[in-house]
Amino acid sequence: MSGVKERVIEIIAEQAVLEPSDVSLDQSLADLGVDSMGLVEAIFSIEESFDIQVPFNANEPEKSDFDISSVATVVATVEKLVAEQAG
Amino acid sequence: MRRVVITGSGTINPLGHSVPETYEAMREGRCGIGELDIRDVERLSIRIGGQVKGYNPDQRFNRQQQALYDRFTQFTLIAAEEAIAQSGLEFSGHVAAESGVVLGTSGGGLNTQDENYRAVYEEGKNRVHPFIVPKLMNNSAASHVSMNYNLKGPSFTVATACASSNHAMGQAFWLIRSGAATAIVTGGSESMLCFGGVKAWEGLRVMSRDACRPFSANRNGMVQGEGAGIFVFEEFEHAKARGAGILAEVVGFSMTSDAADIVMPSQHGATRAILGALKDARIGAEKVGYINAHGTGTAANDKTECAAVSKVFGRHADEVMISSTKSMHGHLIGGTGAVELLACLMALNDGIIAPTIGYEEPDPECSLDVVPNEAREAKVSHVLSNAFAFGGQNAVLALRTL
Known part of the structure; x- marks a missing residue:
């Protein structure tokens, strides 16, 4: 699954207005200063980049299957979705 | 200070095509939300909405009228007809000059935009119908009410997204209270249930896929509807002098x-x-x-x-x-x-x-x-x-x- 991690980090970094090198896997999106609107934009970029559907309802983010507790969980979830939805 | 009363009400919405039908549905707690029946619905991930069902524009408006009336204008005119008939007001002479229309809408003629963008972008057409601009403009519904009923005072459209109608009715209230108008036809209309309209809302990720459950712990978002509500707001002494039925007094905004x-x-x-x-x-x-x-x-x-x-x-x-x-x-x-x-x-x-x-x-x-x-x-x-x-x-x- 090469490149997924790098691209997800790039997308999150863009929303956080940081360099990708300043984003570490253990940080949460809130730590990085990504608010609810930044999150929705990041998910849109992820869907467009990988041509996948991300299950996420902004109305109740905590109940979504999309785990946003850290950069690492976002990367892992996207890798899983890419694998599931490939082809 | 002049007092303001409501002397007419009209509507067409997912619960009914008139005020009595709407009251009956509200009394019975009926749900007007269901599967969306619109073009390209299979490309939407949100497929429910409060659509006005059982409505055939051909039964209400002729071909020339339909060329000028977007769906949101059609809804407005249907609701205005009911409201003005109930009020019993006739707009002529100084009453016409002192009466106007203040309406709320957010999307205006969004269906018209959707259909015509589709024609030029997707179908590659290089020509659209000559009346697209007067049909899609946000103030077209207010203008057609003014034209159909001879309302010659202040008329305009207010756009504050989900609060548009309340802002509009507030302006109507203040215009009459301040002495700037005797009667105002007011309320609002919306018709965004087209492919582009729903697709835009989908993007925000706040839409429910199954139901609108306000205040319930298991709620999961909003559901869009369409329709219009129109009222006649009138100066109290004027309404009293002509023996009009009064539905309520507007007291604050x-x-x-x-x-x-x-x-x-x-x-x-x-x-x-x-x-x-x-x-x-x-x-x-x-x-x-x-x-x-x-x-x-x-x-x-x-x-x-x-x-x-x-x-x-x-x-x-x-x-x-x-x-x-x-x-x-x-x-x-x-x-x-x-x-x-x-x-x-x-x-x-x-x-x-x-x-x-x-x-x-x-x-x-x-x-x-x-x-x-x-x-x-x-x-x-x-x-x-x-x-x-x-x-x-x-x-x-x-x-x-x-």
Whole structure:
């Protein structure tokens, strides 16, 4: 699954207005200063980049299957979705 | 200060094609939300909405009229016909000169835009019908009401997203109260249930895929609706002199801005709007028996709105009934406050409080009397109608019986 991690980090970094090198896997999106609107934009970029559907309802983010507790969980979830939805 | 009363009401919305049909549906707690029947629905991930069903424009408007009337204008004219007929007002001479139209809408002729962008972009056409601009413009509905009924005073359209109708009706109230008008046809209309309209809302990820359940712990977002609500607001002495039937008195209005976030609502902004309407009406919160909530069914709105009502009403918060009829007709965006004002008139005149349907689980953060699932008989003398829009623009109306 090469490149997924790098691209997800790039997308999150863009929303956080940081360099990708300043984003570490253990940080949460809130730590990085990504608010609810930044999150929705990041998910849109992820869907467009990988041509996948991300299950996420902004109305109740905590109940979504999309785990946003850290950069690492976002990367892992996207890798899983890419694998599931490939082809 | 001049007093303002409502002498006519009309509507077409997912619950009915008239006011009596809508009241019946609200009394029965009927749901007007269902599967969307629109072009390309299979490419949408949100496939439910409060559509106006059983409506055939060919039965109401001829071909020339349909060339000029977008669906939101058609809804407006149908509702205006009912409201003006009920009021019994004839607009001629000085009454015509002193009467106008103030309407709310958010999307205006969105169906017309959607159809014609499709024609030029998707189908590659290089020509569109000559009347597309006058058909899609946001003020077209107000203009056609003015033209059809000879209303020659102030006419304009207000756009404040989900609060458009309340802002419009507030302007109508103030125009009459201040002496700038004798009667205003007011309310709002919306018709965004087309592929592009729903697709745009999908992007925001606040839409429910199954139902609108305001204040219920298991709610999962809003559901869009369409339709119009139109009222005749009239100066009290003028209405009395001609022996008009009076549906309610408009006693207060307030507008505030959150000045904070483009989508997240603020409790403070909502609180100030509710307090402002009470102050303008010169009544205490304890007088208010019913509030028609903004109640969108999103976590952000419902928690903020309940906190604001609790703050304003204090120990009276447990006594006031607050329901969201969006659970039945969906969110009519720029037309929603107008259709919801009908629930206020039904409460004042019939003593029936419209329910919040789809209510399944109590939410400790929304622990008010939300009139769950079944309409209730109750005598109320004063009511409020809340609208809190994207963009942080809030508008609250206060009404009472006469």
